[in-house]
Amino acid sequence: MTVATFLDTLQARIPANAIVTDADAIAPWLTDWRGRWTGASPALLQPSTTADVAAIVQAAKAHGVALVPQGGNSSMVGGATPPADGSAVLLSLRRMNCIRALGPDHAVVEAGVILETLQNAAAEEGARFPLDLGARGSATVGGLASTNAGGTQVLRFGTMRAQVLGMEAVLSGGLIHDSLSGLKKDNRGVSLDHLLIGAEGTLGVITALRLRLVPGKVQRAAAWIGLDDPHQALALLRRLEAATDRIEAFELIPDASLQRVLRHIPQTRAPLAGSWPWHVLVEAVVSAADEPPQQLLEQLLGDAPIGDAVIAQSDAHTEAMWRIRHSISEAERTDGPAAQHDISLPIDHVPAFLTEEARLIERRFSGTEATGYGHLGDGNVHFHVRAAAGAPRDWADGPEGKAVSALVHDLVTRAGGSISAEHGIGQMKKDELARLASPARMQALRAIKSAMDPHGIFNPGKLV
Known part of the structure; x- marks a missing residue:
């Protein structure tokens, strides 16, 4: 046929x-x-x-x-x-973009609803959808669930998996799975929802989701902090975690990434007057009835061992800081070829990876520059190894770029980390997953694929 x-x-x-x-x-x-x-x-x-x-x-x-x-x-x-x-x-799934129901603590939305659309609709009801990322204006909720997306608020609220309360999906043969009622207890065997989340469309087609919302009447403020090294950033993270549960984001940014944003993204400016090797963007959120979050950040940072800091005094100032963070990927893409890696590590190992192991990679591949930025609070690092000057634009897909990625993934695996933190495996990392994942994991993934998609209909060539 x-x-x-x-x-x-x-x-x-x-x-x-x-x-x-x-x-x-x-x-x-x-x-x-x-x-x-x-x-x-x-x-x-x-x-x-x-x-x-x-x-x-x-x-x-x-x-x-x-x-x-x-x-x-x-x-x-x-x-x-x-x-x-x-x-x-x-x-x-883009035409399936209806918000079917919206309540104070949940939303039922079709898979094609854009993340930003959901965020705005929730805000109108005095609620928040507790997941955010730079592609909010184009990413759909179905795609976010299919890849178990993370973003900047995982520190407090978890990945997309933690936001899914129920699901509607079409499985092999056109059968419809429906758990949109959002039962808190359901022990009818393995959770089909959890199998489909993160499966990258290889097991079925997600058509709608019941998603968690959190109270939206809050005050938020950010602080931009200059530091000497990632070890200092980890110490600050541990200090903040011990002091409060109101920190929603803790983003680690090397100065090299900041400088690329300032060069390539119009209308951005350095948050601090001085120059620092590393930066942290912290966001605190308090309820509307509490004292302003700026006061909380001032108290938390007042005697902290940091280099310098500025606390945003308005929503516009906070958004300006976040614009820098969300523009890093675009700026990095503009600034020449690089092997880009979305990895996760045990949090305590992140500083060493960004310093000692980054220098090891640079020594092994002369002329390269290895830097990482991302969500230190959950161990997710976007680790980029930039090619030496004069390298072709397809360097990352050539022999040296592939050798760089293999070394990065070897180091990550040796540290007990993951070669995919929040972007998925897709076709980019399929071979590396097969090379590095345990036999137990690969056997289970292949068995699940075979059982749920026996005719090989869904998203061929991805994941497994």
Whole structure:
């Protein structure tokens, strides 16, 4: 059977405007966010209901056609890019963008709802969705769940997995799994929700989610702190954790990353007058009835062993600090080729990795620059090894770039860490996962894939 007969079958089962075959309309969705992978697809399917998704999956099974689920196409590891041979059809969830219900402590939203849209809707109801990241304007909640996204507030609230209270998803053969009622107790065997979270669309298609909301009537303030080294930053983190539970973010930033933002991102300025090798961005949140968070930060930082600090006195000042943090990825991408790694480490090992082991990598690969930034509070580091001057733009995918990544992943694994903290495995890290993960993990992942997707329909070539 062919894709053509598959599409003919769908013509009678889903609205005509849900089937796109125009090459120009499909083209923007064939390349990943980083521009490293470009695939091909004969069609782009855009269902607007769960019933449409079920019909698509049922027909895909019958005709042996693979599907690549896609949300905002903001994957950092090629996780939503179709194969280059055109053997799979794109399944976009962007039209499934309704907020079905919104209460003080939960929201029921379809998979195509943009993160920022959910955040704004929750704010209008006096609540907050406790997950944030730089791609908030394009990332969809379905994609966030499929990759178990993290972001900047994991320190207090956890990853996307911790925000999911229930789920609707289409499984093999078009069967619909529905746990949107959000039961607090449900012991009917293995949690299908938890299997689908982080599975990167390889086990089924998430169509809707019941998500946790937290009280939104809060005051927030940030502080930008200059430090001598990451060990000092870890000591400060431990000090703050012992003193209060109101710290929601603790971001570690090397001066090299700050300088790239100042060079490449318009209307950004250095928060501190002096120069420091390392920086920390801390955010504290208190209830609307409490004293201003600036007072809390002043008390916490008053006698702390730090170099220098400035506390934001307004929401605009806080947003200016966060703009620097959220612009690092864009600035890094502008500033030449680099092998980029989304890793997690035992928190106590992060300072050593960013100093001693970063220098080891630079010595092994002459002319490179190894730096890392990210969420020190949960051990997630975005570790970039920049190529020597004059390297080609595809250096990261060449022999030396791949050797750099292999060494980084070896060091991470040796330290008991993970080669993927929050971006997923996708196609970028599939081979490295197979090389470094334990036999027990790989056996379980492959067995689950085989059991839940016996016909190989969902997102081929990703994860396992």
